[in-house]
Structures are given as C-alpha cells and as structure tokens.
Amino acid sequence: MTIAANLGYPRIGPRRELKSALEAFWAGTTAEADLHATAAALRAGARAVQQGCGISHLPSADFALYDHVLETACAFGLIPPGYGWSGDGPASLATVFALARGARGSAAERAAGIPAGAVALEMTKWFDTNYHYMVPRLSAAMRPRLLDNRWVRALREGLQHGTRTRPVLLGPVSLLLLSKAEDGSRPLDLLPALLPAYADALRFLAEAGAVWVQVDEPCLVTDLPPGAVEAYRTAFRALADAAPGLHLLLATYFEGLRDNLGLAASLPVAGLHLDLARAPDQLDAALLALPRDRWLSLGVVDGRNVWRTDLRAALAQLRTAEVAGFGRRLMVAPSCSLLHVPHSLAMETALDPALKRRLAFATEKLKEVATLARALDEGERAVAAVFEESDRALAEERADARLNDPAVATRLAAATPAMEQRRSPYPRRAEAQAARLGLPELPVTSIGSWPQTDEVRKLRARLARGEFDQARYDAEMRRLTAEAVRWQEEIGVDVPVHGEFERNDMVKYFAERLAGYAFTRHGWVQSYGSRCVAPPIIWADVSRPAPMTVRWSAYAQSLTNKPMKGMLTGPVTMLQWSFERTDIPRETVCRQIALAIRDEVSDLEAAGIPIVQIDEPAFREGLPLRQADRADYLRWAVACFRLSASVVRDETQIHTHMCYSEFNDIMESVAAMDADVISIETARSDMDLLEAFAVFDYPNEIGPGVWDIHSPRVPSTEEMIRLAARAARRIPRRRLWLNPDCGCKTRGWAEVKPAMANLVAAARRLRAEAV
Numbered sequence: 185m186t187i188a189a190n191l192g193y194p195r196i197g198p199r200r201e202l203k204s205a206l207e208a209f210w211a212g213t214t215a216e217a218d219l220h221a222t223a224a225a226l227r228a229g230a231r232a233v234q235q236g237c238g239i240s241h242l243p244s245a246d247f248a249l250y251d252h253v254l255e256t257a258c259a260f261g262l263i264p265p266g267y268g269w270s271g272d273g274p275a276s277l278a279t280v281f282a283l284a285r286g287a288r289g290s291a292a293e294r295a296a297g298i299p300a301g302a303v304a305l306e307m308t309k310w311f312d313t314n315y316h317y318m319v320p321r322l323s324a325a326m327r328p329r330l331l332d333n334r335w336v337r338a339l340r341e342g343l344q345h346g347t348r349t350r351p352v353l354l355g356p357v358s359l360l361l362l363s364k365a366e367d368g369s370r371p372l373d374l375l376p377a378l379l380p381a382y383a384d385a386l387r388f389l390a391e392a393g394a395v396w397v398q399v400d401e402p403c404l405v406t407d408l409p410p411g412a413v414e415a416y417r418t419a420f421r422a423l424a425d426a427a428p429g430l431h432l433l434l435a436t437y438f439e440g441l442r443d444n445l446g447l448a449a450s451l452p453v454a455g456l457h458l459d460l461a462r463a464p465d466q467l468d469a470a471l472l473a474l475p476r477d478r479w480l481s482l483g484v485v486d487g488r489n490v491w492r493t494d495l496r497a498a499l500a501q502l503r504t505a506e507v508a509g510f511g512r513r514l515m516v517a518p519s520c521s522l523l524h525v526p527h528s529l530a531m532e533t534a535l536d537p538a539l540k541r542r543l544a545f546a547t548e549k550l551k552e553v554a555t556l557a558r559a560l561d562e563g564e565r566a567v568a569a570v571f572e573e574s575d576r577a578l579a580e581e582r583a584d585a586r587l588n589d590p591a592v593a594t595r596l597a598a599a600t601p602a603m604e605q606r607r608s609p610y611p612r613r614a615e616a617q618a619a620r621l622g623l624p625e626l627p628v629t630s631i632g633s634w635p636q637t638d639e640v641r642k643l644r645a646r647l648a649r650g651e652f653d654q655a656r657y658d659a660e661m662r663r664l665t666a667e668a669v670r671w672q673e674e675i676g677v678d679v680p681v682h683g684e685f686e687r688n689d690m691v692k693y694f695a696e697r698l699a700g701y702a703f704t705r706h707g708w709v710q711s712y713g714s715r716c717v718a719p720p721i722i723w724a725d726v727s728r729p730a731p732m733t734v735r736w737s738a739y740a741q742s743l744t745n746k747p748m749k750g751m752l753t754g755p756v757t758m759l760q761w762s763f764e765r766t767d768i769p770r771e772t773v774c775r776q777i778a779l780a781i782r783d784e785v786s787d788l789e790a791a792g793i794p795i796v797q798i799d800e801p802a803f804r805e806g807l808p809l810r811q812a813d814r815a816d817y818l819r820w821a822v823a824c825f826r827l828s829a830s831v832v833r834d835e836t837q838i839h840t841h842m843c844y845s846e847f848n849d850i851m852e853s854v855a856a857m858d859a860d861v862i863s864i865e866t867a868r869s870d871m872d873l874l875e876a877f878a879v880f881d882y883p884n885e886i887g888p889g890v891w892d893i894h895s896p897r898v899p900s901t902e903e904m905i906r907l908a909a910r911a912a913r914r915i916p917r918r919r920l921w922l923n924p925d926c927g928c929k930t931r932g933w934a935e936v937k938p939a940m941a942n943l944v945a946a947a948r949r950l951r952a953e954a955v
C-alpha cells in the first residue's frame with residue numbers, strides 16, 4: 185500500500201499559540217510547565233489534524249520550542265561553554281533560550297549560572313527559506329553524547345495516544361555542515377565522536393518501538409565541501425549498523441540531488457525522499473540510480489508555496505515510479521517540511537473565493553497527499569470528486585482574466601536594456617550629486633525606520649478597529665514624522681529620513697498598494713523563535729495604481745532644507761518575501777514589480793526628493809543553493825534592481841541597503857547594481873566583511889554600519905570612530921558614509937537618540953581630524 189507521509193508540521197500553532205506561550209514565559213508571567221503544556225497541546229493538535237487528513241507516517245520530534253537545529257545540537261551535547269550548562273545532563277531551558285536569545289538578565293538565568301554577558305548564537309537562514317536557525321558553535325574539545333532523548337520522548341508521546349509516529353532527526357552530516365567551528369577545527373572533524381551519540385539515539389528509538397525514522401540530510405542538495413562525501417558514507421554505515429531493524433528514510437529537500445544522487449542512492453538506508461516540487465526532473469535519474477529494494481518517498485506536493493497541487497500531474501509522476509518497479513514501496517509526501525506554509529485555509533474567510541479555491545496550506549496539502557496515495561492504490565475513480573475539484577480550480581485559474589493585465593504585458597515587452605542603465609557612469613553622477621546635495625565628508629544618514637513604539641502600534645490598532653478614520657491616523661503619522669525630522673535636524677543628521685512610521689512592514693506596506701497581491705488573515709509562518717511573518721501572495725500581474733510613498737517623503741522634505749531620502753522596498757525583496765505565483769517565471773514577476781517601483785522612484789524624483797533608497801535586504805537569500813544556478817539568478821536580480829532605479833537623472837542619488845555581511849560571493853553583482861551608495865551590515869562582524877572590499881574594489885559609495893542596531897546597547901562615539909577608521913583603511917574616505925547597520929524600528933528612542941547623537945559626533949570628529 186502506498187504510504188501517505190508528512191515530513192514536518194508547522195509548529196507555531198494555528199493561532200500562534202506557541203508565540204504567545206513563549207513570550208509569556210520569557211516575560212516571566214507563566215511557568216515552564218505552562219510552556220510545555222502548550223507545546224504538548226500543539227503536538228496533539230498536529231497529530232489529530234494530520235491523521236484526520238489521512239496521513240499514516242506522521243512526523244514527531246519535528247517540533248521545537250525555539251529551533252530544531254539548536255535543540256538537536258543541545259541534545260547531543262554540542263553546547264559551548266558560558267551558557268550555564270554543567271557538562272552533564274540535558275541543557276536546561278534557561279541554557280537553550282540563552283543560546284537562542286542571549287542572556288536577558290532574568291532570575292532564571294542567574295539561577296542557572298548563565299553569565300549576564302552571554303550572547304546569542306549566530307542566526308542564519310535555513311537554506312533558501314525565510315526560516316532562521318541557530319548556528320551551533322563547535323570546538324574540537326567537545327565530547328558529543330546523547331544528553332536528551334527528545335526523539336524517544338516524542339515517539340512515546342505518540343504511542344501513548346495510540347500513534348506510532350516517525351521521529352525526525354536532523355542527520356549528523358547536515359548538523360555539522362550547518363554549524364561553525366570556532367577554534368580553527370573543521371565541523372566535520374567532530375563526526376567520529378558524534379556518530380556514537382546518533383547511534384544511541386537510534387538504538388533507543390528501536391527499543392522504544394520505532395519502525396521508521398526520518399533522517400534529514402538537506403545538505404545533500406548542495407555543492408558538498410571537501411570531505412563530505414566520505415562523511416556521508418561513514419555516517420550512514422554507522423547509523424545503519426546501530427539499529428539494523430530500524431527503517432531509515434533519508435530525506436532530501438529544497439533542490440535536486442544532481443551530482444549527489446549516486447551518493448544518496450548508495451547509502452545503506454531503507455528509503456529516500458526526493459523534492460519533486462523544486463526538482464521534478466530528478467525523478468527519472470533517481471529511478472535508474474536507486475536499488476529496487478528501497479522505498480521511494482516522492483515530494484510531489486509543494487511544501488514551500490501556497491498553491492493547490494495539480495493532482496493529475498502529480499499522479500503521473502507517481503505512476504512513473506510505480507511503473508519503474510517502486511509500486512510496492514512508494515510514499516507520497518510534501519516536498520519538504522510544512523514549516524514553511526501556514527496552517528490552514530479554514531480561517532481565511534476574507535480571501536477572494538476564486539483565489540481561495542486555488543490555495544492549499546498545510547492541512548489542505550496533507551489532504552492532497554492522502555488523496556494521491558489513495559488514487560494510486562484504488563484508482564482515480566475512488567477519489568474522482570477531489571480530482572475534479574483540482575481540475576476545476578486549475579481550469580478556473582487559467583481562465584481568470586484578472587491574472588493577466590494587458591497593460592503590464594505591453595509595458596514589460598516594451599522595456600529596453602537602456603531602461604536598466606543610468607544616464608551616466610558613476611563618476612559623472614557623483615559630480616552632479618555632489619553639486620546638488622552639498623554634503624560634507626562622511627555624511628551621516630540612517631537606514632530609514634525610526635522606532636515603531638507602542639504609541640505607533642496603538643495608533644495603527646485604533647485605525648484597524650475603526651476608532652480612527654484614515655485622516656486622523658494620517659495626521660498622527662504626520663506629527664510623528666515632523667517630530668523625527670526636527671530631531672534629525674537638531675542633532676545634525678546630513679541626510680534625514682521621514683521615519684517610516686506609517687508602515688506596518690516593509691513588504692506588506694507596498695504589497696497593499698500594488699495590484700496583484702492578496703493577503704491572508706492568519707497565514708503566519710515561523711521566521712525564528714516566536715517571530716512569524718505572514719507573506720503576502722502574488723497571484724496576478726503586479727502594477728502600481730497610484731503613488732505609494734510620495735506624500736510622506738514630500739511632506740518630510742517640506743520641513744527641512746536637508747536632502748530628504750525617500751524609502752522603498754526593492755523588487756527582489758518584494759518577490760522573495762512573498763508567496764509567488766508559479767504560472768510565469770520568477771524573473772517575470774520580479775520585472776513587473778521592478779516597473780512598479782520604477783514608477784515610484786520617478787514620482788519621488790518629480791516631487792523633489794533628491795535621494796531614493798531602494799532596500800534589498802533579501803537580495804542574497806534569493807541566491808540558489810547550487811553554484812551552477814547562481815549566475816542566472818544574479819543576472820535577473822541585478823537587472824530588476826537596475827530597472828527600478830535607473831529612471832532618475834544623474835543628480836538624483838540612488839541608495840540601496842542590505843542587512844548582511846557575506847558579500848564575498850556576490851560582490852561583483854552588488855557592484856553591478858550600480859547604486860550610488862550602498863549601506864550594509866558590518867558592525868557585528870567588526871568590519872571583517874570589509875575584507876570583501878579589499879579583494880574587490882567597490883567602485884561607488886558605501887556606508888558600512890558602525891552601530892549594530894540588533895543589540896540594545898548604545899555605542900560610544902569612540903567605538904564608532906574606531907569602526908569608521910577601520911572602514912577608511914579599505915574604502916577611500918570620500919566614498920564613505922556613516923550610518924547604523926539596519927533600520928531602527930525595533931529599537932526604542934532611549935537608545936536611538938543618544939546613539940545617533942554619538943554617530944554625528946563621530947562624523948564631526950573624523951572630519952576635524954582629517955584637516
């Protein structure tokens with residue numbers, strides 16, 4: 185019988201129950217037991233939903249209070265010193281949260297012996313998703329062992345409720361490859377010591393009654409570093425030997441296996457999971473490579489996007505596998521964990537009904553999985569009604585005239601390469617801009633947003649509740665803007681901003697003003713820890729019916745003689761942080777957005793705004809996982825940015841902003857974006873990232889962040905001078921700007937005001953020293 189399986193379920197809860205429980209616990213208003221009770225209830229709910237959908241292989245231990253990578257590292261004793269862990273026994277919750285969030289000065293931390301200065305582990309994107317994991321910090325001296333048998337616990341929890349789940353383990357090679365060694369050793373060096381701990385985990389699982397265990401090795405879809413192939417062979421030999429009766433399902437996702445297919449197919453496991461949503465083409469090669477005694481798990485339902493599956497096409501793929509001889513050992517599954525999609529469509533009562541019929545969130549996707557399994561076993565007729573519904577939705581979509589806007593198509597077709605080109609090269613523009621702007625050396629600016637205080641949020645809530653009309657709300661926003669502009673003038677910021685008080689979110693604000701976007705009410709997806717995002721859905725051609733920001737920037741400009749910087753979100757980020765339509769290429773969707781942003785840039789310029797910043801914080805995360813695919817992405821991503829920016833005259837200055845520091849591999853593309861000024865995150869890495877600029881001579885102006893706004897402390901003038909001086913060794917002073925390293929919306933005024941004053945003082949001192 186075909187097995188309907190799931191790889192992982194959303195953890196945050198249909199109503200973000202986990203978020204509320206975590207935040208209450210951190211605030212000290214609830215006890216650890218309350219948090220665990222909420223977590224257990226969420227897991228029970230998840231089991232009920234999945235079973236109700238007809239799934240027979242239910243994942244367990246896919247749940248994590250904060251992050252599954254962190255919890256896996258802690259379970260195996262990969263815990264750096266300085267977080268109150270004694271060296272034996274499981275890590276306390278206080279230790280886990282200190283690793284995740286840094287010390288917060290709580291009584292629980294003191295009781296657990298966590299030093300006040302403990303900083304959070306580095307956090308980074310989970311592959312090319314918008315989920316962030318905590319990067320385990322390793323050293324050669326670590327002695328891995330199984331400290332916390334979270335997998336057996338999860339298995340038992342299911343068994344107590346009559347369900348034999350399939351525990352999910354992040355595999356040992358991926359765990360190490362996703363970690364960082366801090367002592368010069370290589371993460372994979374720890375593998376021999378780590379394998380016995382994994383072997384223990386599997387042995388205990390077998391003893392506790394597990395039949396299948398899912399071992400996630402997503403790194404198998406990436407370009408493997410030296411030593412990894414051998415590591416995989418060694419690791420899986422050890423895992424297979426540890427518990428010979430256990431069935432291991434090797435799960436890969438987010439890309440095709442490509443050159444690692446032979447390796448994956450040769451590992452001694454009972455089954456292999458493939459992502460056929462991202463890489464449908466890998467099926468044929470896999471059918472040839474995989475021994476016939478293996479199980480094949482086919483991820484035909486897209487776990488990364490929100491669209492309904494074309495059931496007939498998916499069934500055809502499954503039948504190919506059946507014909508090739510895997511008929512009796514076939515699993516149907518989502519392409520990857522459903523962590524990356526919202527829980528259920530059921531609560532979306534405000535969506536356009538036609539659009540809603542085309543969507544599938546986690547619950548609906550699992551029903552599709554079960555339907556496909558049944559279609560294989562009992563024939564399509566057994567599920568005819570569901571297939572017909574799928575057909576109808578697809579037909580309706582193809583016939584929906586609202587998807588295609590002829591005006592957008594015409595404009596796109598008429599877009600020329602010249603539109604991606606500023607009128608003059610940077611040096612000429614720089615002259616024109618210098619003449620117009622009259623800025624001092626080392627100009628001081630910010631990234632755009634000022635604190636989104638309680639006051640701002642309350643005003644927005646009152647508008648949403650209808651206690652305010654739009655006019656009253658706008659008046660309040662203007663007041664906040666005016667106050668912010670006055671303050672920036674007073675302290676001597678050279679390029680002020682209006683403050684973005686009117687924006688809820690840098691993507692949603694624009695999406696709400698563009699045609700082609702739709703919004704969910706409860707479509708929350710975990711971003712990290714208790715943080716969630718509700719990505720808007722791009723479902724139709726995108727265009728800009730009317731100006732989106734001009735009145736705010738123009739108002740702010742009217743209050744000052746300093747050059748006001750207009751703030752926009754760039755096309756790549758608008759695409760990357762949305763669920764996107766898949767009936768046309770991503771590049772086309774991005775170009776549509778780029779043209780809409782271009783209109784806004786043009787209107788800002790016409791309104792007298794001399795500087796426009798187009799933020800692209802998600803530019804790098806769009807980078808494909810495989811080196812071989814990157815050039816194409818970078819080509820169109822750069823082109824889209826340039827299409828949005830290049831409409832302006834020489835004397836209008838274009839800025840961009842990116843929130844990360846790994847520039848080495850994309851430096852040339854960043855330069856090719858040809859922004860006049862780029863601001864980047866550097867404060868945390870102590871300007872290390874500027875090494876990239878030593879190798880590649882960035883040709884335009886640059887503002888390396890000299891204040892790490894992610895940490896709640898106010899840097900001194902001296903500190904900022906020191907960082908700026910380091911930057912000045914790599915970048916000529918006349919091309920250097922001074923700014924914080926990201927927007928200040930999450931900070932309070934109590935930190936922002938003194939920090940910005942220190943920043944201005946740093947600029948003045950550096951200017952004075954130079955003469």
Ligand code: GLN
Binds near residue numbers: 690
């Ligand atoms: N302009 C945005 C802000 O200042 C940029 C945010 C970001 O970099 N993510 O908030």
Ligand code: ZN
Binds near residue numbers: 631842925927
């Ligand atoms: Zn940023």
